[in-house]
Structure formats: C-alpha cells, structure tokens
Amino acid sequence: MAKKIGVTMEVGNDGVAVITISNPPVNSLASPIISGLKEKFRDANQRIDVKAIVLIGNNGRFSGGFDINVFQQVHKTGDLSLMPEVSVELVCNLMEDSRKPLVAAVEGLALGGGLELAMACHARVAAPKAQLGLPELTLGVIPGFGGTQRLPRLVGLAKATDMILLSKSISSEEGQKLGLIDALVPPGDVLSTSRKWALDIAEGRKPFLRSLHRTDKIGSLSEARAILKTSRQLAKKIAPNMPQHHACIEVIEEGIIHGGYSGVLKEAEVFKQLVLSDTAKGLVHVFFAQRATSKVPNVTDVGLKPRPIKKVAVIGGGLMGSGIATALLLSNIRVVLKEINSEYLMKGIKSVEANMKGLVSRGKLTQDKAGKALSLFKGVLDYTEFKDVDMVIEAVIENIQLKQNIFKEIEKVCSPHCILASNTSTIDLDVIGEKTNSKDRIVGAHFFSPAHLMPLLEIVRSKNTSAQVILDLMAVGKAIKKVPVVVGNCIGFAVNRTFFPYSQAAHMLANLGVDLFRIDSVITSFGLPLGPFQLGDLAGHGIGLAVGPIYAKVYGDRMFRSPMTELLLKSGRNGKINGKGYYIYEKGSKPKPDPSVLSVVEESRKLTNIMPGGKPISVSDKEIVEMILFPVVNEACRVLDEGVVIRASDLDIASVLGMSFPSYRGGIVFWADTVGPKYIYERLKRLSETYGSFFKPSRYLEERAMNGMLLSESKSSRSRL
Ligand SMILES: C[C@H](O)CC(=O)SCCNC(=O)CCNC(=O)[C@H](O)C(C)(C)COP(=O)(O)OP(=O)(O)OC[C@H]1O[C@@H](n2cnc3c(N)ncnc32)[C@H](O)[C@@H]1OP(=O)(O)O
Numbered sequence: 001m002a003k004k005i006g007v008t009m010e011v012g013n014d015g016v017a018v019i020t021i022s023n024p025p026v027n028s029l030a031s032p033i034i035s036g037l038k039e040k041f042r043d044a045n046q047r048i049d050v051k052a053i054v055l056i057g058n059n060g061r062f063s064g065g066f067d068i069n070v071f072q073q074v075h076k077t078g079d080l081s082l083m084p085e086v087s088v089e090l091v092c093n094l095m096e097d098s099r100k101p102l103v104a105a106v107e108g109l110a111l112g113g114g115l116e117l118a119m120a121c122h123a124r125v126a127a128p129k130a131q132l133g134l135p136e137l138t139l140g141v142i143p144g145f146g147g148t149q150r151l152p153r154l155v156g157l158a159k160a161t162d163m164i165l166l167s168k169s170i171s172s173e174e175g176q177k178l179g180l181i182d183a184l185v186p187p188g189d190v191l192s193t194s195r196k197w198a199l200d201i202a203e204g205r206k207p208f209l210r211s212l213h214r215t216d217k218i219g220s221l222s223e224a225r226a227i228l229k230t231s232r233q234l235a236k237k238i239a240p241n242m243p244q245h246h247a248c249i250e251v252i253e254e255g256i257i258h259g260g261y262s263g264v265l266k267e268a269e270v271f272k273q274l275v276l277s278d279t280a281k282g283l284v285h286v287f288f289a290q291r292a293t294s295k296v297p298n299v300t301d302v303g304l305k306p307r308p309i310k311k312v313a314v315i316g317g318g319l320m321g322s323g324i325a326t327a328l329l330l331s332n333i334r335v336v337l338k339e340i341n342s343e344y345l346m347k348g349i350k351s352v353e354a355n356m357k358g359l360v361s362r363g364k365l366t367q368d369k370a371g372k373a374l375s376l377f378k379g380v381l382d383y384t385e386f387k388d389v390d391m392v393i394e395a396v397i398e399n400i401q402l403k404q405n406i407f408k409e410i411e412k413v414c415s416p417h418c419i420l421a422s423n424t425s426t427i428d429l430d431v432i433g434e435k436t437n438s439k440d441r442i443v444g445a446h447f448f449s450p451a452h453l454m455p456l457l458e459i460v461r462s463k464n465t466s467a468q469v470i471l472d473l474m475a476v477g478k479a480i481k482k483v484p485v486v487v488g489n490c491i492g493f494a495v496n497r498t499f500f501p502y503s504q505a506a507h508m509l510a511n512l513g514v515d516l517f518r519i520d521s522v523i524t525s526f527g528l529p530l531g532p533f534q535l536g537d538l539a540g541h542g543i544g545l546a547v548g549p550i551y552a553k554v555y556g557d558r559m560f561r562s563p564m565t566e567l568l569l570k571s572g573r574n575g576k577i578n579g580k581g582y583y584i585y586e587k588g589s590k591p592k593p594d595p596s597v598l599s600v601v602e603e604s605r606k607l608t609n610i611m612p613g614g615k616p617i618s619v620s621d622k623e624i625v626e627m628i629l630f631p632v633v634n635e636a637c638r639v640l641d642e643g644v645v646i647r648a649s650d651l652d653i654a655s656v657l658g659m660s661f662p663s664y665r666g667g668i669v670f671w672a673d674t675v676g677p678k679y680i681y682e683r684l685k686r687l688s689e690t691y692g693s694f695f696k697p698s699r700y701l702e703e704r705a706m707n708g709m710l711l712s713e714s715k716s717s718r719s720r721l
C-alpha cells in the first residue's frame with residue numbers, strides 16, 4: 001500500500017482547525033509536509049470560521065523531525081537549495097506570530113524539528129510517556145527550526161543546553177515539570193483538551209504565550225555566561241573533534257545577548273554551514289547504516305515471523321556468559337546459567353549481580369528493576385532445565401572439542417525448535433556443529449565485552465543456518481537493545497577480522513622505533529577511545545597471545561609477528577587484569593604510562609631488528625594514523641570482497657559499535673572512501689615496498705583505486721550471505 005503523505009486540515013463546529021501531519025512511520029518533515037503546513041496555516045489564518053488551531057501528528061506520533069533523507073540528498077548533490085526555508089517563514093511568521101492561537105497536541109514523540117514546531121505553538125498538551133528532545137547534534141547539525149532559542153526560553157538555559165548538547169530526550173512527564181508541556185492528559189483526551197485549550201486562549205481565558213518572546217527563564221547575563229562556560233567545557237570533553245557542539249553554544253549565546261529573533265537568524269546560517277560538514281555526512285550515514293542492518297535479504301523479506309524467545313540457557317558464567325545473562329535478564333527474558341561446579345556457578349551468579357549493581361549505582365537501572373530481573377535468573381549444574389528453553393547460548397572457554405561435545409549434548413536435551421548459538425570468537429561454526437544433526441539451528445551470537453554494555457551483536461551465519469533462526473536471533477538482539485549485524489563465517493567474523501591489523505601495525509611502528517605512548521595518543525586524537533596499546537592492556541595480553549596463532553594460520557601472509565606481547569607477559573604484565581601492562585592501573589585513577597615498560601620494547605626492537613640502519617624512523621602524526629588504519633581498511637576490503645557482510649555500511653556500523661571507530665567519521669569504509677581509495681592504495685603500496693607484505697594492497701583495493709570506484713560501491717561485491 002502506498003504511503004499517505006500530506007497535511008490535512010479539518011475545521012470543526014467549535015471553530016478549531018485541526019491540522020494533521022501524515023508521513024508514516026514517524027511523520028518526518030519532508031518537503032511536501034513543510035509546504036503543506038505553510039499552506040494550511042495560511043489558510044487557517046485567513047478563514048473567518050477558524051478561531052484557533054491545533055497541530056497533531058497522524059497515528060499517535062507527533063513528529064520525528066526534519067526528513068533526514070534530505071540531508072543525504074544534500075550530501076550527495078552538494079545542493080543546499082534542497083533545504084527548505086523554515087525557521088522564519090513557517091515557524092516564526094506563520095506559526096508563532098499567528099493572530100490565532102495554536103496548540104500542539106503531542107502524542108508518541110516530538111523530536112528535532114517536531115519538537116521545534118511544538119515549541120512554536122502557544123501551548124502544548126501531551127499524552128503520558130511521549131518522547132521529547134532535540135537530537136540534531138547526533139546528526140552533525142544543530143536544531144534548525146528555532147530550537148536553540150525556544151528550548152532555553154521554555155525550560156531554562158542549563159536544562160536546555162544539557163538536553164541539546166547530550167541529545168538527551170525527556171518524557172512528557174518531565175516536560176510538564178519543566179514547563180515545556182502545559183498539560184498532561186490521557187491519550188484519548190489529547191485532541192479534545194488541545195481544542196479546548198486553543199479556544200481558551202482565543203477567548204482570553206488562558207494566556208497567549210509566544211516562546212521566543214519569553215525571558216523569564218533565561219536569568220541574568222552573568223548567570224547565562226556562567227552556564228555557557230560550563231557548556232563549552234562539556235563540549236570540549238565530549239566532542240573534541242566535532243564542530244556542531246561549539247557552534248550550537250555560539251548560536252544560543254547570540255540569542256541571549258541580542259534577543260531570540262537574532263538567535264533564530266544566526267541559527268539558520270550556522271545550520272546550513274554544518275549540513276555540509278564531513279561530520280554531518282558521517283553521522284547521517286551512520287543513522288541510515290544502522291537501520292539498514294535490519295534488512296537481510298532472504299531472511300527479513302520472505303514473510304517469516306520471529307518466534308517468541310522467553311527462556312534462554314547460557315552455558316559458562318565467565319566474563320562473557322555473565323554479561324550475556326545480564327543483558328537477557330534486563331529485557332525480562334528468563335535465564336538459566338549453567339556452570340561446571342558450584343564454585344564457578346557462584347562466581348557467575350555474583351558477576352551477574354555485580355553487573356546489575358553497577359548499573360544501579362550509575363543511575364542506569366532502578367533497584368526495583370534489578371530485583372525483578374534477578375528474579376528471572378537461575379543457576380544450574382546440569383541440563384534438566386534445558387528441556388523447555390527457546391535458545392541456548394554457549395560461552396565456555398575457546399576449545400573446539402569442548403564446544404563440539406556441548407553441542408552434541410544439548411542437541412539431545414533441548415527441544416527440536418531450540419536455537420543453538422555459540423559466542424565463539426575464533427572457531428568455525430561448521431566445526432562446532434560437526435557432531436550434531438542440527439546444523440540449521442546452529443548460529444553464532446558474537447557479543448562484545450562487556451556484553452551487557454557493548455551495543456553490537458554479530459550474528460554469524462554458517463552455510464547451513466536457517467533463515468528462521470537468523471530472524472529469531474535478530475529479534476532477540478533487538479529485544480536486548482543490541483544492534484544485530486548478520487555476518488558470514490570466517491576467522492574473526494567481520495569486526496575482529498577487520499581490526500586484527502590494528503594492533504599489529506602498532507607493534508610494527510613501535511618496533512620501528514616510534515614511541516608507543518605517542519602512537520596511542522595520536523590514535524585517540526583521531527577519535528578512537530583507546531589507542532592500540534591501551535586496548536591490548538584492557539583485553540589482557542594472554543588473549544592476544546592465544547589468538548595470534550589462530551589468525552596466523554589463516555591470514556599468515558599478511559601478519560606482522562612481534563615478540564612484544566610474549567616479552568610483556570614474561571615480565572609479569574598482563575594488562576589491566578593484573579594492574580600492569582604498558583600502563584599502570586590503580587584503583588580510582590586514570591591509567592598512567594609506565595616508562596619502565598620501555599626496556600621490554602627495547603628488547604623487542606633488538607629481536608625484530610627492523611629499524612632501518614638500526615635507527616628509529618621519523619614519522620608525522622598523519623603517517624602514524626595511515627600506517628595503523630590503512631592496513632585495517634585493506635582487511636575491510638577483503639571482508640567486502642569475500643562477502644562477509646551484506647553491504648559495506650554493515651561494516652561501518654560494526655566498526656562503530658564493536659570497535660568504537662568514531663561515528664562522526666561514518667565507520668571504517670565510509671572514512672576510507674572520504675580519504676580516497678586511490679590515495680590509500682598508493683600509500684600502502686609505498687609502505688609495502690619499504691616495510692614488507694604486511695602493507696601489501698589487496699586486490700579489491702587495487703581494483704577500486706584503478707577504476708576510480710569507491711570501496712562502498714556494490715558493483716563487484718559478492719555477498720556470501
Ligand atoms: C531542522 C531540524 O532541527 C533538523 C531535524 O529535525 S533533524 C531530525 C531530528 N530527529 C531525529 O534525529 C530523530 C531520528 N529518528 C529516531 O530517533 C527514531 O527513528 C525514532 C525515535 C523517531 C523512531 O524509532 P523507531 O520506532 O525505533 O523506528 P526506526 O527504525 O528508528 O525508524 C523507522 C523508520 O523511520 C525512518 N525515520 C525515523 N526518523 C526519521 C526522520 N527524522 N527522517 C526520515 N526518516 C526517519 C527510519 O529511517 C526508519 O526507516 P526504515 O524503516 O526505512 O529503515
């Protein structure tokens with residue numbers, strides 16, 4: 001059925017014109033909606049039978065804001081004229097300055113431009129639990145329909161800057177306490193109350209308030225300056241590489257000093273500059289890339305329905321199993337946790353409890369909800385409880401035989417519809433399921449540590465996994481608030497495989513004489529939260545040593561073998577776990593670079609002996625970024641070439657959510673396309689001539705560079721999924 005897009009107006013016998021936005025699913029403000037709104041407001045203002053106006057969104061959602069597809073079109077074409085003029089003509093002239101009162105009837109959500117339209121009305125009536133916010137900064141822009149000026153005037157400057165800079169939405173209940181919402185009424189009464197409110201304003205029983213004209217919540221100039229100073233410090237901390245946070249504060253300040261209308265004009269100007277920034281391009285790409293992961297050919301488009309998953313068994317209560325159990329419990333899924341003996345079981349149960357406690361102490365979970373989640377949890381030492389579980393997630397130590405035996409056992413005790421998932425990081429799923437007759441039910445559920453916090457879930461599909469099982473796991477992933485990305489079966493899957501050259505390149509640079517703390521600092525300035533050495537400390541060097549040979553077996557032709565990890569472990573440094581790695585870890589303080597680790601580095605340098613002429617190489621910060629991240633791009637090319645991901649943007653999302661690659665750079669492939677495949681190819685070629693095959697450009701990269709194609713272009717990519 002075609003989507004019904006448009007704006008309608010109906011005038012009732014009471015003289016109230018109800019203007020309705022219809023653009024499923026979120027009533028986004030696409031161009032026809034904006035022109036429709038202009039037309040209807042003009043019409044309502046001219047008609048003598050209209051005394052007052054109510055603005056509402058169709059199907060219980062006010063509006064999800066400006067149509068983000070338009071940003072994407074502007075990015076593709078560079079044509080800013082695609083952005084309609086809204087903030088003055090529609091929002092100020094036709095709405096806020098209208099002679100007839102205007103009330104917003106807010107249901108479901110009012111986000112971005114949606115909330116901005118509501119704030120231009122003369123009152124707001126809302127249903128309970130509606131979501132209100134200005135999330136524009138997450139898209140690399142600032143609110144552009146007057147939100148930077150009206151929100152501070154309605155809720156106060158401190159709260160408004162907090163909501164805008166952190167893109168935090170609030171509920172309509174909180175909105176009412178703050179003064180953003182004038183009345184909170186049951187869902188069925190929103191429209192009737194709004195009509196009455198609009199008439200009350202028209203007939204002088206309620207005040208005719210124009211948000212932009214208000215000053216009562218702004219405070220004195222010195223108070224405002226103090227708040228903006230704190231906001232600038234916050235922006236520097238949370239978004240050092242992004243322009244929109246600072247730009248937004250400047251725009252808010254303009255309105256404080258020179259008045260709201262002046263602020264609106266500056267807002268429109270800055271908004272247009274930011275739409276074309278690289279940051280906006282990256283973040284808008286990530287917005288759509290994340291949603292695209294829900295579309296899996298032959299899985300989500302063949303009429304299958306996800307089956308309900310109510311009870312899950314987790315085998316292994318170590319680091320991963322306890323995190324996975326926590327994530328499931330938090331979404332009200334019953335969990336049985338199986339361990340090998342009561343001591344380990346108690347440890348696993350305590351870890352789950354500690355995870356919950358951590359969330360409560362950080363204000364992310366109420367004590368009540370934690371208690372409810374734990375009431376769904378049971379520890380076991382045998383398979384009795386497995387007979388009625390809908391899914392098993394195996395998270396025992398990385399041992400092929402052990403996993404094979406476990407799958408053989410659970411196949412016998414679980415029901416024939418039960419999904420059999422493994423959280424393995426490195427073992428081929430076909431091998432894990434080798435001893436079973438249920439290969440279609442075997443699937444990888446690859447979580448990232450800590451599993452209850454990290455947002456990515458790689459769903460690993462073997463050649464036998466059924467579409468129904470993939471769909472069910474996608475639904476569970478969403479239910480536990482992860483972003484599921486379906487990937488193919490290979491060593492390292494999509495994320496760990498793409499990023500295995502990350503630490504190896506760092507080791508090569510360190511062995512070439514570059515200071516390892518400088519490497520970490522250059523990479524964090526680029527935007528990754530941890531440099532490769534600190535990341536190694538966090539994961540634990542024992543894991544690095546165990547996994548190395550597995551990768552070497554398959555990708556040996558492009559590995560840099562460094563003795564540094566082994567030397568590090570020999571010197572008693574296993575990273576954060578034992579308080580000592582490249583950095584020193586002390587409770588309550590930030591990791592400190594440990595100068596005494598340099599003797600380990602020196603020893604490694606002697607053994608590898610790769611410094612040209614025995615002297616440290618001299619490299620710029622830019623070269624460090626390239627030498628570390630271009631090999632990652634090179635591996636990403638192989639992942640695309642082999643069809644390990646369905647589309648390039650899936651790898652972008654996986655890199656952002658699994659490796660914390662900066663979202664404002666759009667993910668690993670998007671960033672590489674911004675830099676240019678030809679440039680990356682030429683740099684890698686030069687590097688491979690100097691430093692060997694670790695840097696050798698892949699065939700896919702070479703082809704794209706030679707043909708002037710982007711890495712993300714799908715022409716020759718062959719998905720194996
Ligand atoms: C000038 C102004 O100041 C500028 C702006 O207003 S910029 C826009 C500000 N608004 C936003 O950032 C809100 C973005 N949207 C969201 O956060 C969420 O989509 C939501 C909370 C509205 C709904 O979430 P949810 O129900 O989980 O649905 P979700 O899957 O995200 O979206 C449903 C569909 O609507 C689309 N959509 C959501 N918001 C959209 C928007 N503002 N524009 C265009 N499409 C949008 C999604 O792309 C998705 O499309 P698909 O089905 O084809 O993949």
Ligand SMILES: NC(=O)c1ccc[n+]([C@@H]2O[C@H](COP(=O)([O-])OP(=O)(O)OC[C@H]3O[C@@H](n4cnc5c(N)ncnc54)[C@H](O)[C@@H]3O)[C@@H](O)[C@H]2O)c1
Binds near residue numbers: 315
């Ligand atoms: N550590 C990570 O960052 C990470 C990330 C993703 C995936 N993984 C994978 O997750 C799995 C578990 O890793 P981990 O780091 O949690 O290991 P871990 O050593 O912390 O925990 C493993 C647990 O499994 C238990 N166990 C062993 N045999 C068992 C059996 N027969 N029945 C029940 N319990 C049994 C052990 O007692 C132990 O508590 C591995 O396959 C690993 O590759 C690890």
